[in-house]
Amino acid sequence: xxxxxxxxxxxxxxxxxxxxxxxxxxxxxxxxxxxxxxxxxxxxxxxxxxxxxxxxxxxxxxxxxxxxxxxxxxxxxxxxxxxxxxxxxxxxxxxxxxxxxxxxxxxxxxxxxxxxxxxxxxxxxxxxxxxxxxxxxxxxxxxxxxxxxxxxxxxxxxxxxxxxxxxxxxxxxxxxxxxxxxxxxxxxxxxxxxxxxxxxxxxxxxxxxxxxxxxxxxxxxxxxxxxxxxxxxxxxxxxxxxxxxxxxxxxxxxxxxxxxxxxxxxxxxxxxxxxxxxxxxxxxxxxxxxxxxxxxxxxxxxxxxxxxxxxxxxxxxxxxxxxxxxxxxxxxxxxxxxxxxxxxxxxxxxxxxxxxxxxxxxxxxxxxxxxxxxxxxxxxxxxxxxxxxxxxxxxxxxxxxxxxxxxxxxxxxxxxxxxxxxxxxxxxxxxxxxxxxxxxxxxxxxxxxxxxxxxxxxxxxxxxxxxxxxx
Ligand SMILES: Cc1cc2nc3c(=O)[nH]c(=O)nc-3n(C[C@H](O)[C@H](O)[C@H](O)COP(=O)(O)OP(=O)(O)OC[C@H]3O[C@@H](n4cnc5c(N)ncnc54)[C@H](O)[C@@H]3O)c2cc1C
Numbered sequence: 001x002x003x004x005x006x007x008x009x010x011x012x013x014x015x016x017x018x019x020x021x022x023x024x025x026x027x028x029x030x031x032x033x034x035x036x037x038x039x040x041x042x043x044x045x046x047x048x049x050x051x052x053x054x055x056x057x058x059x060x061x062x063x064x065x066x067x068x069x070x071x072x073x074x075x076x077x078x079x080x081x082x083x084x085x086x087x088x089x090x091x092x093x094x095x096x097x098x099x100x101x102x103x104x105x106x107x108x109x110x111x112x113x114x115x116x117x118x119x120x121x122x123x124x125x126x127x128x129x130x131x132x133x134x135x136x137x138x139x140x141x142x143x144x145x146x147x148x149x150x151x152x153x154x155x156x157x158x159x160x161x162x163x164x165x166x167x168x169x170x171x172x173x174x175x176x177x178x179x180x181x182x183x184x185x186x187x188x189x190x191x192x193x194x195x196x197x198x199x200x201x202x203x204x205x206x207x208x209x210x211x212x213x214x215x216x217x218x219x220x221x222x223x224x225x226x227x228x229x230x231x232x233x234x235x236x237x238x239x240x241x242x243x244x245x246x247x248x249x250x251x252x253x254x255x256x257x258x259x260x261x262x263x264x265x266x267x268x269x270x271x272x273x274x275x276x277x278x279x280x281x282x283x284x285x286x287x288x289x290x291x292x293x294x295x296x297x298x299x300x301x302x303x304x305x306x307x308x309x310x311x312x313x314x315x316x317x318x319x320x321x322x323x324x325x326x327x328x329x330x331x332x333x334x335x336x337x338x339x340x341x342x343x344x345x346x347x348x349x350x351x352x353x354x355x356x357x358x359x360x361x362x363x364x365x366x367x368x369x370x371x372x373x374x375x376x377x378x379x380x381x382x383x384x385x386x387x388x389x390x391x392x393x394x395x396x397x398x399x400x401x402x403x404x405x406x407x408x409x410x411x412x413x414x415x416x417x418x419x420x421x422x423x424x425x426x427x428x429x430x431x432x433x434x435x436x437x438x439x440x441x442x443x444x445x446x447x448x449x450x451x452x453x454x455x456x457x458x459x460x461x462x463x464x465x466x467x468x469x470x471x
């Protein structure tokens with residue numbers, strides 16, 4: 001009898017496994033694919049020698065994660081590489097807004113009218129990442145916050161939709177910058193709590209940076225796995241778990257899966273029938289013969305580049321995909337250019353680059369042309385540099401990872417009560433009706449991103465349950 005079996009070796013499953021093994025428990029983990037990592041994987045998707053992050057690439061929440069920071073992952077090969085600028089957001093006139101490491105530099109890019117507004121927005125949180133991240137990434141009602149005043153200062157403006165928050169700016173540059181940050185949770189800017197998402201991503205750039213992992217995001221998963229093995233954990237790959245009784249006997253089963261998959265596997269019936277999946281990503285990975293020829297010089301120095309020429313266009317793109325059920329004509333794009341800081345991921349002088357836009361859940365069209373049209377608007381000549389591309393619409397994303405149901409990489413829509421009560425309103429969101437079955441994936445609070453905090457919080461819930469059972 002093991003103490004714990006974990007299903008799925010994504011960042012959250014691995015974090016839960018590590019934290020339980022660290023408490024002296026025997027842990028075994030089963031992963032469906034041949035490699036560990038889930039959304040933190042790196043593969044040669046296009047041509048030999050070009051190493052692409054199949055999903056996540058940029059890690060503000062990883063480098064700033066209280067769970068990862070408490071682990072010696074650097075000893076297991078994880079190295080963070082910081083681009084000169086975390087993010088650039090170019091505009092059609094050749095200028096750009098920039099999310100820089102300092103609040104002052106970021107403010108300066110917004111022009112004299114909005115610089116003071118940005119400073120006023122961010123200054124209350126400066127120097128407070130450690131307490132603030134610990135407070136907002138734990139279950140809000142599980143214990144007192146460490147710094148309730150700062151948490152309230154984040155919560156008050158943050159509970160609002162980002163479209164309200166950005167009214168502090170006189171010009172659209174600042175509005176577009178924050179709207180692009182909030183878009184990482186794939187929800188229209190009119191959704192409550194998207195204000196907090198934008199503030200947290202901006203603050204992360206100033207406090208901990210937006211780094212990439214040397215060699216690719218696989219480095220995060222590999223470091224967690226090596227640490228787990230050192231703690232005595234056993235890792236199986238290439239085993240898709242279909243039923244609970246296929247697994248070895250254990251005191252607890254922890255699922256780094258979608259809630260609906262967990263319900264199917266563990267026989268929980270329609271327990272999560274209410275759970276809603278959101279809009280999907282449509283991602284294209286490129287092998288390039290040179291860097292992206294951005295018009296804006298700032299975009300040539302940034303790890304990430306957002307493409308959406310105005311807050312109105314960004315809002316329209318997200319509304320089309322998540323509310324109107326159609327693909328946007330001008331998608332808002334999140335793009336990543338890892339080889340600017342990590343040239344070893346491509347043959348000498350060559351580059352890898354990815355871009356994704358948003359489409360309805362399960363959409364089966366092709367967004368490649370619309371994506372490239374958008375990139376060309378800000379980087380004329382981009383297409384001429386493409387050596388090869390790997391296209392992944394919703395079906396391909398779901399094939400790569402069963403958690404991306406219909407291509408929804410947030411593993412559950414950021415809408416309605418699911419913005420806070422993930423996967424359902426409950427005192428312990430990680431527990432289920434089955435006393436030995438727990439959920440630890442990003443479908444549970446605090447949601448998507450490679451930070452391991454759903455796994456960390458779930459491990460706490462498992463530990464409390466098992467300790468109570470042995471008393
Ligand atoms: C295109 C794209 C870009 C992204 N960019 C970023 C980014 O830049 N930064 C960031 O922080 N996040 C990003 N994300 C989101 C991030 O990847 C996820 O939020 C994160 O990986 C969630 O971690 P997880 O452990 O909950 O689940 P996952 O990473 O999805 O891992 C779940 C694992 O469980 C396995 N599994 C599922 N079902 C079974 C089963 N039945 N049996 C056995 N194994 C099973 C899966 O194969 C998978 O390995 C991106 C995602 C996508 C798709």
